[in-house]
Amino acid sequence: MARSLKVAPEYINHVKSALRRNGYPSQKKFAEHVTPSLSTVKKFLNGEPVDFEYFVELCEALGLEWRDIYLDESDNPPSPNVSNPILEESSPFITGTPITHPRYFFGRKRELKRLFNLLKRHPLQNAAIIGKRRIGKTSLLHYLKTITTTPPEELRPGQKSDWLPHPERYCWIFVDFQDTRMASQEKLLGYILEAMNMKVPNPCHLDYFMDVVSSHLHSPTVILLDEIGVGLQRCPELDDGFWDSLRSLATNQTGGNLAFILATPESPLDLASHTGHSSPFFNIFGYTAFLGALTEVEARELIDSSPIPFPVEDVTWILEKSQCLPLLLQILCRERLFSLEEGETGDDWREEGLRQIEPFTNF
Missing domain, CATH: 3.40.50.300 (P-loop containing nucleotide triphosphate hydrolases)
Structure with a gap:
């Protein structure tokens, strides 16, 4: 691996937009929270070479996977099927923290x-x-x-x-x-x-x-x-x-x-x-x-975003128990997706889902 790396041209806009997504209003403000200097930060954001350690640190500070965005100038370029890192940002069902993307x-x-x-x-x-x-x-x-x-x-x-x-x-x-x-x-x-x-x-x-x-x-x-x-x-x-x-x-x-x-x-x-x-x-x-509950159409759109489709009877149950409230929807969908990913059978996930939403049902 080279001692310096630079952002691939096709990812420069994505990297620059990561500043705002992570709450940094300017390059200067971002530089105050990392080891590299402002000049190094500017080089990084403009696709110019920076030291390998600095490149990795800046990527981590912005929630980026450095292996996915650097320009590989060797004879063995990355596979063209490397996925966009933003699509691997988080679980499809987010609970406990605001949705920022x-x-x-x-x-x-x-x-x-x-x-x-x-x-x-x-x-x-x-x-x-x-x-x-x-x-x-x-x-x-x-x-x-x-x-x-x-x-x-x-x-x-x-x-x-x-x-x-x-x-x-x-x-x-x-x-x-x-x-x-x-x-x-x-x-x-x-x-x-x-x-x-x-x-x-x-x-x-x-x-x-x-x-x-x-x-x-x-x-x-x-x-x-x-x-x-x-x-x-x-x-x-x-x-x-x-x-x-x-x-x-x-x-x-x-x-x-x-x-x-x-x-x-x-x-x-x-x-x-x-x-x-x-x-x-x-x-x-x-x-x-x-702001109140989502409409049923909106709630179904959220449920349908699951990478593994839910059975119709589970969708009906989630809509009923969540009352289309966003947090409850996210929690119940998370529990159902987890059970499907783990290959679990039966309705234990429903019992767990009800336990998880219980603290939030009286807000």
């Missing part, structure tokens, strides 16, 4: 149509996604962020992705208030500026943030606020003055190029009231998507 997201077609309609024309409009715990709010935010720019070969056949006329012009910024770094006004503002490819001063104050964003934001930008209730409850630096400033940007200062979509278990106004906030920021959300 759009291939594994199902349903919410009505909500997606309404949300993207708010974002494809000027001015961009704000929206709130409301639902109980584990109903899929975070997964929906990730889907909004990724679906329009994910290469078609990484999606399911026929999966709609042309929601926006010029998706490459959009900047999506995902803010997770469970990340304690977002409790600092300075770090949060710096994170947003970096994601917008704008200069981040040290320190980064609110006045500077307002000046630079109002003057230089000329392309559509959507800020996704996840677990905003945590931010309101635990982050005293994010006071009404802070939220007033964000409202001003969205409504008056950016020419209709900025929108906020937040995820919360209750309405933004109720959430603000319960946490002692009175900023008018929380009344700019003109559309609310209420």
Whole structure:
């Protein structure tokens, strides 16, 4: 094996998109979390040779299998049947963590149509996604962020992705208030500026943030606020003055190029009231998507994604016991698939499935 490797040309776009999929808003931010320098990171992402150890480390940091994406310049090239690594990303049924790759997201077609309609024309409009715990709010935010720019070969056949006329012009910024770094006004503002490819001063104050964003934001930008209730409850630096400033940007200062979509278990106004906030920021959300169970058609589409088809009677049982709630569907499908892969017979998987979903049936 050569002492240096480079990404094969056909995988460069896939590797670059892995930055966003893994939550890195820029190459610079990614370089802060790995051993190689920023210059090495740039070489890696542009398909230039980098040291073997660095190549492997960068692949691992992005959740990529280095053997699948490097350019083999020897006399024994890899088999042309090497599979796309993204298709081996995870189990088809994902439980306990948000779904971050759009291939594994199902349903919410009505909500997606309404949300993207708010974002494809000027001015961009704000929206709130409301639902109980584990109903899929975070997964929906990730889907909004990724679906329009994910290469078609990484999606399911026929999966709609042309929601926006010029998706490459959009900047999506995902803010997770469970990340304690977002409790600092300075770090949060710096994170947003970096994601917008704008200069981040040290320190980064609110006045500077307002000046630079109002003057230089000329392309559509959507800020996704996840677990905003945590931010309101635990982050005293994010006071009404802070939220007033964000409202001003969205409504008056950016020419209709900025929108906020937040995820919360209750309405933004109720959430603000319960946490002692009175900023008018929380009344700019003109559309609310209420998330509940999937439709039966959507639930069947998820079930049918199993690599091993389920018997008809098992599909009927899963629909009944899950009530088409996404998490319960995922758990029961996972248990059925496991039993089929192991060659098990009988209905023991049903008993295990009911045990697994029991803690989540009262949410």
